[in-house]
Amino acid sequence: xxxxxxxxxxxxxxxVREMFKARNTSEHVRAFMENVTISNDMKKLLAGQGLLGIIxxxxxxxxxxxxxxxxxxxxxxxxxxxxxxxxxxxxGLAALKTCTQQTQLVSEVEDGKKVLTIAWVNVDxxxxxxxxxxxxxxxxxxxxxxxxxxxxxxxxxxxxxxxTPEEEETLIVLDAKSPNISIHNANSLDETYxxxxxxLFNYPLRKEAVVxxxxxxxxxxxxxxxxxxxxxxxxxxxxxxxxxxxxxxxEYTKQRKQFGVLIGSFQAVKHMAADMYLQVESGKxxxxxxxxxxxxxxxxxxxxxxxxxxxxxxxxxxVCGDAIQMHGGIGFTWENDMHLYFKRxxxxxxxxxxxxxxxxxxxxxxIDELACKSEVEARRVVHAPx
Amino acid sequence: MDLSFSPQxxxxxxxxxEWLLDNIPEGWGTPEFNWPDDEAERGKILREWDRKLxxxxxxxxxxxxxxxGQGLTHVEEIIFDEEAxxxxxxxxxxxxxxxxxxxxxxxxxTEEQKQRFLPPxxxxxxxxxxxxxEPNAGSDLAAIQTRAELQGDxxxxxxxxxxxxxxxxxxxxxxxxxTDHEGPKHKGITFFLVPMDTEGITVRPLVQxxxxxxxxxxxxxxVYIQAENVVGGVNNGWKVAMGTLGFERGTLALGRQVRFxxxxxxxxxxxxxxxxxxETVSESSYYRQKxxxxxxxxxxxxxxxxxxxxxxxxxxxxxxxxSLQKLFWSTMHVNMGKLGLExxxxxxxxxxxxxxxxxALQDIDLGSRGAIIYAGTTQIQKNIIAERILxxxx
Numbered sequence: 001x002x003x004x005x006x007x008x009x010x011x012x013x014x015x016v017r018e019m020f021k022a023r024n025t026s027e028h029v030r031a032f033m034e035n036v037t038i039s040n041d042m043k044k045l046l047a048g049q050g051l052l053g054i055i056x057x058x059x060x061x062x063x064x065x066x067x068x069x070x071x072x073x074x075x076x077x078x079x080x081x082x083x084x085x086x087x088x089x090x091x092g093l094a095a096l097k098t099c100t101q102q103t104q105l106v107s108e109v110e111d112g113k114k115v116l117t118i119a120w121v122n123v124d125x126x127x128x129x130x131x132x133x134x135x136x137x138x139x140x141x142x143x144x145x146x147x148x149x150x151x152x153x154x155x156x157x158x159x160x161x162x163x164t165p166e167e168e169e170t171l172i173v174l175d176a177k178s179p180n181i182s183i184h185n186a187n188s189l190d191e192t193y194x195x196x197x198x199x200l201f202n203y204p205l206r207k208e209a210v211v212x213x214x215x216x217x218x219x220x221x222x223x224x225x226x227x228x229x230x231x232x233x234x235x236x237x238x239x240x241x242x243x244x245x246x247x248x249x250x251e252y253t254k255q256r257k258q259f260g261v262l263i264g265s266f267q268a269v270k271h272m273a274a275d276m277y278l279q280v281e282s283g284k285x286x287x288x289x290x291x292x293x294x295x296x297x298x299x300x301x302x303x304x305x306x307x308x309x310x311x312x313x314x315x316x317x318x319v320c321g322d323a324i325q326m327h328g329g330i331g332f333t334w335e336n337d338m339h340l341y342f343k344r345x346x347x348x349x350x351x352x353x354x355x356x357x358x359x360x361x362x363x364x365x366x367i368d369e370l371a372c373k374s375e376v377e378a379r380r381v382v383h384a385p386x
Numbered sequence: 387m388d389l390s391f392s393p394q395x396x397x398x399x400x401x402x403x404e405w406l407l408d409n410i411p412e413g414w415g416t417p418e419f420n421w422p423d424d425e426a427e428r429g430k431i432l433r434e435w436d437r438k439l440x441x442x443x444x445x446x447x448x449x450x451x452x453x454x455g456q457g458l459t460h461v462e463e464i465i466f467d468e469e470a471x472x473x474x475x476x477x478x479x480x481x482x483x484x485x486x487x488x489x490x491x492x493x494x495x496t497e498e499q500k501q502r503f504l505p506p507x508x509x510x511x512x513x514x515x516x517x518x519x520e521p522n523a524g525s526d527l528a529a530i531q532t533r534a535e536l537q538g539d540x541x542x543x544x545x546x547x548x549x550x551x552x553x554x555x556x557x558x559x560x561x562x563x564x565t566d567h568e569g570p571k572h573k574g575i576t577f578f579l580v581p582m583d584t585e586g587i588t589v590r591p592l593v594q595x596x597x598x599x600x601x602x603x604x605x606x607x608x609v610y611i612q613a614e615n616v617v618g619g620v621n622n623g624w625k626v627a628m629g630t631l632g633f634e635r636g637t638l639a640l641g642r643q644v645r646f647x648x649x650x651x652x653x654x655x656x657x658x659x660x661x662x663x664x665e666t667v668s669e670s671s672y673y674r675q676k677x678x679x680x681x682x683x684x685x686x687x688x689x690x691x692x693x694x695x696x697x698x699x700x701x702x703x704x705x706x707x708x709s710l711q712k713l714f715w716s717t718m719h720v721n722m723g724k725l726g727l728e729x730x731x732x733x734x735x736x737x738x739x740x741x742x743x744x745x746a747l748q749d750i751d752l753g754s755r756g757a758i759i760y761a762g763t764t765q766i767q768k769n770i771i772a773e774r775i776l777x778x779x780x
Contacts, residue, residue, distance in 0.1 A: 001461055002388045003689075003696035068387055250776050265779040267765075270772035277771055278710055285689035286682075292387045307682040359678035360671070366681040367668050371654030 003288070005068065013072040019045065020080035026337055032083040033191040038115060038148040042084050047112025051086070055094035055229065067295040070229075071236040071287055078240030078348070081192045081340055085145040087237065088118040091229040092153050095171070095222045099212045105151070105173065114150040118226060119143045119174075119198060120352060127158040127170065127205050134158065136172075136180075136203040142351060146183045146196035149176045153211070155223040161215025169219035171211040178203060190347035192340055228305055231352040232290050235308040238316035238348045239283045245323040245341040246276045252327055263326075272322055279315035286311050303365050306358040313349035313358075320345040389692060391461070398462055402469045405442050411435070415474045425591070425599050429555035432479035436510030439478065445508040449488060453504035460698050464691075467641025474648060479555050483507045483514030485638070487560050490630045494577075494618035503558075503579070517547040517561035517580070517604060518627065525766050527562070528571045528624060532606060534563040534578060536613070541578065543609040549760070553589045553602035556582050560630075561606075566621050577623035579615040586610075596752040639691030639711055646684045646715070649722065649750055653677070656743055657729045667729055676725055683718045690714060706774040713767040716757040723751030 005013070023045055032039075046052055051073055054066045070090055077086050093109055093116070096102040108114045125138030140154050152174040162168040174181065180203035188195040212218045250273055253264030263269050290304035298304070320342040324331040331338045349355065391399070411431070413419040421428050439445045440454075447463045449455025456462070470477075478484075488507060491500055506512040523529040532545025543563055553559065559580045566574025580587075586609040592601035618626035654677060658668035667673050690711050698704060726747030727734040737745035758764045772778040 001391070001692070001696055001699060003692045004387065004700075250778065253778060262779050264772075267769070270778050271765070271768040273776055273778060274713070274768035274771035277776060278713055281707075281710055282683075282686050282690070282714060285693060286686050288387070289389075289689045289692075292389055295387070296390075304685075307685050310679070311682050311686060356675065359675045359682075362678035362681055363674040366650070367654045367657070367674060367677055371651040372658070 005072070009068055009072060012069055013076065016049070016051070016073055016076045017079070019049065020076055020082060024080045024082050026081075029081045029083055029192055029340065036147065036185075036191075036194055038084055038145060043112045043115060046084060046086065046089075047110065050110075052089040052112075053093040053097065053106065053110040055090055055097075057094050057098055057225070065295050067232075067291040068288075070233060071291045074233040074236035075240030075243075075284075075287075078237030078242075078344070079244040081241070081344055083192055085115065085117045085149065085193075087230060087233045088144055088153075089116050090233060091226045092116045092118050094229055095153070095226045096211065098222075102211060109151075115145070115148060116151050116153065117143055117145050117149040117176075118230070119146075119152055119154040120227070120230070122155055122157075125154065125156045125200055127156050127172075129159065132204070134205040136200040136205050138200055140198040140200070141186070141195075143183075143196045143198055144193055146176060146198060147185070147194075152176050152198070153226070155219045158214045162217065166220050167217045168215050169217065169223065170214050171219040171222045172205060173209045173211060174198075174200075174203070175209075180204065188347055190343040192344055193347060195347070195351075227352060228294070228302065231309045231358075232287065232294060232305050234348050234352050235283070235290070235305075235312040236287045238312040238345060239280060239287050241341050241344050241348070242276075242283070242312075242316040242319035243280045245320045245338065246273070246280055248337070249273070249276075249323040249326045256328075269326060272326060276319045276322055279319050283308070283312035283315045300365075303362065306353070306361045309353055310355045310358040310362065313345075313355050316345035317342070317349055391465070395461055395465060398458075399465045399469060402444070402466050403472075405444070406469055406473050406475055409438055409442060410473060410475055414476065425554065429479055432476060433510055433513065433555070435476045436478040436480050436513075440509050445510070446484070446488065446504070449492065449504065449508070453492075453500050454508040455504075460695055464640045464695055467638060468644050471641040471644030471648070474645065478510075479552055480507065480510060480513045482516045482552060483512070483558075486516060486630050487514050490560070490577075490626060491617065493629055494626045498614075499579075499617065512557045513552065513555050515550050515553040515556035515559045515582070515602075515604075517550060517559045519549050520546060521548050525763055527627070528575065530562055530564055530575065532561070532563045533567075534565050534576060537610070539613050540610045541613060541615075543578065543580065543606045543611065545606050547604040547606075549592070550589075550602045550604045551600040553582070553604050554591055554599075558582060559604065560617070562623050562627055565623075572624045574621055575623035575627070576620050577617040577626040578611065579617065580606075580609065580611050584609050584611060594756065596749060596756075639687060639694060639715065642715060643684060643688045643691055646687065646719065646722070649746075650677075650681060650684055652743075652746060653722070653726050653729060656726075656747065660729065660731070660733070660742070662731060673729060676728075680718070680722055680725055683714075683721070687711075687715050687718065706770055709762070709767040709770040710775075712761060713764060713771070716754065716764065719750065719754040719757055723747070723754040727751050 054073065055070050056066050074087060089109060093106060096106050109116045119140035120142040123139040123141050125136060125140050127134045127136050136156060143152060146152060153171060154174055155169050155171050157165060157168040158170040159168065161170065180201050182199045184197045186195045186197045212222060253269055254262060256263050286308040290308040293301040293304040324338045324342055327336060327338055330336050443456055444466055446455030447458050447466055448460050451457040488504060491503060507514065518527060520530050520532060522531060532543065532547065534541045534543045545563065559582055561578045561580050562575055563578055564574055565576040586607040588605040590603045591599055592603060593599055594601055654668060657673055658666060660667045694704065694711060730743060730747060733742045737748050773780060
């Protein structure tokens, strides 16, 4: 029984934290917001540290599947408002690595030669067979950093390649620089992690671009796995982001004086901070448990991820919002960083399943399955006398 | 991270489960189980359960064998708590002895005290109550006014304690009393062990808002006790008491979590039997969302509990993080109470045998109001978190 991190895992966290602290400062983040370009420095840095392909779903790596490492890295990314699609790289590579024919692509992304992102939502993009082969048309949404990316993983329906729409789903690799793609900034309020919309016009789909075969449910399976990992990692980012907002704020209350005393000595302020701490630590526990559940193929892994995502989303928004409040007027200015955390939390909470949809997933298990299944013991526990 | 149990531990779980199924009193936990009206009779039944637990080998599971314990680890302890929780087994009448006094004596007691007090405590022969709070010393515990003076070779205690659970069933009480009036208030307190049958002790029952009769006021009027019945040294009682409260706040999360899960299941089942505005409650997205949120928090309590146990096993002690856990579960339980009565809607006031929830959801709503007060109020826990964990100024 050990709920926590090994010394090696803690070492990794420390080195990633130091790295982002030096190379992804508030100045870097604000420079990125002015000029939305992923820096070559950051591409080299992440690849050089071997952080991108850290998840290994086959479990052939030395440290199991690397889920514990992945959440630690994602937490640090959230803590430092990292301006790189790290989550997409980790989830995308995890999926690509399960396909033997993708080794070339995997190493190009792992080595930092290509930036990978994922189109999380398919509005209506479809592959249609023509006399020259398959072509793609339609719209994809929720694509982080699409403009700085080289390749985009997308899940599209290949008409006729399955008996149901789900079976037709096919995971493909899009060339982000293709003339048949147009990329529009979707103007997300979180400028540290821009989201794009993509339109495909007769995009020629070559066979090599299909990740693991046309249809047959393979695309659905891979996308589901990526979304599960993505939801876990974005929850970890939310925890890191809100933890940083909390501690920056607590430091501020130890310096800021009003009425002649430090504002941190007021109980109203202390109790807000204690509530924030409770939410950060509870979200953290939920993320750590969910990572373990994924790592060990626990039958309740999906449930654990939905618990983590729904809790960390609400908590992240609440904590980062309270951080603005505790800073007072300065917290409401653009020059203070608190709004960056708040907006990052807002965007993170919205993507990869919002609170409502994850709670509905929880309800299906908690109410429809578990509560009614335990009917045998129900009588005994209806009225506990003590 | 390794949250699995070993095959031996799984075997132990099976053993616990079988024993509980064989030994839990007939009809326990069902609506047909009725307590005797007489409080002394209730005490007898509960003490009987403590004795049974001892005979079954489930008292002091992680305490050393030489004091009557089982010499196992905290893991077996939580396995027992979880299984007992699943079946809603009674918790006995000696909870304060087992949860608070025993661990305190193991940490601060003399060898003689351990040998004298621990075995009868575990056997269920000596039931304990806790004499800490006073009318003017609740959250500000160090403000206690009960005083002890050395008279020859005996201590004489005078004063009043309040909210003293199980005092009316107890054989002994562990009492904080002031032994120095000069220095800082934390430094003049001593931790005493007092037999409840001593002349000068009066116990007056207090009924709680949920109708339970666990509480009492205890009056000490020239109560003489032996000089050796001091734990941890004269004027060192604050340190001893803080250790005691650490146990109160830190352990038991996993057993509690399972009981909350049972309560949730009951709430969910009730919601599936009710409808509002033409819609079954358990199918209404409003209630599904709220129940899912609650369920997530119950699960997260389990994660907190696993973290705490891991800390106890690997580091041997609990820090101020125990406050986090207490704050978390007590707040969550209040929310469960609120949601339960919201689900009941127009049925919320009714608690009789014929009512929908038979009072079970109302019990949560009322009982949880106690949990945010006892063992350090919500506000005190928040102060502790802010000052000791976040380092905010006093």
